[in-house]
Amino acid sequence: MLNHRILSRFHEPLKARAEGRHVWLDAFDWDAGRIAGALPDVEVYVGSKLRAEDARQAARLRLVHVVGAGYDGIPLDALHPGVTVATTHHHGPSIAEHVLMAALMLSRDVLTAERELRAGRWRNVAVDPGLPFGSTLRGRRVGIIGFGETGTEVARLCQAVGLGVRAVRRDPTAPFPADLRPDWIGGDDRLPDLLTESDIVVVTVPLSPATRGLIGPAELKAMGAGSLLVNVARGPVVQEEALYEALRSGTIGGAALDVWWSGPPDPPSRLPFHELPNVLMTPHNSGHTSDTFAARAAEIADNIVRLERGEPLVNVVRAGDTRAAAQWTGSALRDSARPSGGPLPPGH
Template sequence: MRIQVRDRELGKYFRTMLEDRLPDDELHWVDPDTPAPLTGAEVFIGPRFTAADAGTADRLRLVQVAGAGLDAIDLSALPPGAACANLYRHEHSIAEYALAATVLLRRDLLVQDRGLRDGRWLTPSRSPGMQHGRDLRSARVGFIGFGHIGRTCWNLFRAAGVAAGAAVSLSGASGRPLDGLEWWDDLDRLDDLCAASDVIILSLPAEQGTLDLIGAAQLEALGPDGILVNVGRGPVVSQDALYEALSSGAIKGAAIDVWYHYPAGSEVVAPADHDFGALPNVLMTPHVSGATRETHLARLDDIVENIERLRTGRPLLNLVTG
């Protein structure tokens, strides 16, 4: 089977592993910055698929997205008979990130780290402006989005002993078990969730109906002790409202892993219009919450499994369309 791989991470770190596990297939590795035609390829692996790609595909059977997001996948351009599947396996890594970020921000560890590097001991006993940190036992965690990521985050937070949890999602619980949550509803109760929570874990995709979903009113409801952890998509949160809330102290802090601007390659690109990096109460990371080695190895398993399923005519994992 002829397979074109156009993914930076796979090519740099996992090329030999994938070739060893598909010894009878013809793998063509393509630089993501200089896409090649898909002529003859039955499988395409990568994070981006366009109408231009589809125009060169004459035998394509599977677009295997190299991650969970479909932002850069033009599903309308899929050739007749071609399927599209994506990958998960990042939920545990993201849950670890969300838990760690919450601890860092609730206990002011970012501020204290930066202060001590300058010789300033920012503790309640030595610095009048500092308050005691809060551990997880008093945290009420709200989940905006409760799919793979939200549920795994909740399991980890629950094991860590948080006080309570609740969730809103696009479809609500729809009869599914609450798994220890106090309640789970649709987005009509978004404001209720923000008002009832100390920590918000946001994992929604950016799509019609979720853009700027979190604005000034929701952040004000979260309150001055509130923490926002965004591992979904940047534009779900109004960046103007978020910057203002963080600058003014309307919320305590935020961990932002997903952004408003991204580089095409390795160039230097500011992730937002506002200078979030100048704020002491923000943990900024470059969309890496799920990008651990364990995530990539598990995804490699699923890529190989889907290719074998395609070869033998069995149902594909994580089928998006087809």
């Protein structure tokens, strides 16, 4: 079952690559009832969200393949023990290009210049001697919070244009690509150093209890008035009110926000970020390129082929326990014969 609106646009190459006797259900536009009715017979589920009540009834499920790196939309505890959960990535290069673009736009104040020219006003340093100059990126310093796939790709592009790179990560001793030459990589305890030493701070960490609200009033003050914040991680990693006030008051110079504190159909924030001239707003699309999703479709298809052949899968975040699964599946199939509303197998 394919239940993902974006990946559905790549369903033909996905199906063609996953050779074999497979019946594909394109469920991205199905309602919840239709999905729930089909799931008990599904062996592979491809998507980013799955309801717990549906997961409990998916007795034949073998693989949940998440379309992306985060699997917080999958109820792991509701899946039977034999289900393997895998993820896919490939978004790093696309997000890194977005970060570089955003840093350039903020450094050159492209938003203001474009908006004023649309209104018929020529405004540059040649006609307005009071207008501040923009600045190049070369020789400035970028601080990256998180140094996984996205963080390392950001570092690669930044160092290519002459930015100095430093980063903090949970494990500062973990290896990183040999072509990267960061000034330093520190643990979480070096976040204050990164904030005070960086002209541009890029947030790439996943959202967790440890990172929720990580950037607040004290951290924004430490960055300084000329600094820029780029958030391509999750909105709640940065404290909403604190960031708005820092931008409004000039505590920091500007921000590029691709992630927010709420989503459609609600506004991205309850605060009027759209009224601030020093904010670049994008709708969580920094990784939405054909390159990202073509590579994801290929990797997911290859994992399905590996599953069929009994080969090890890649990017597994939860391995299925086949021995426990056999006992659970028999119980679940017997339970499915009961009238609707009957009790679930013990412990599920």
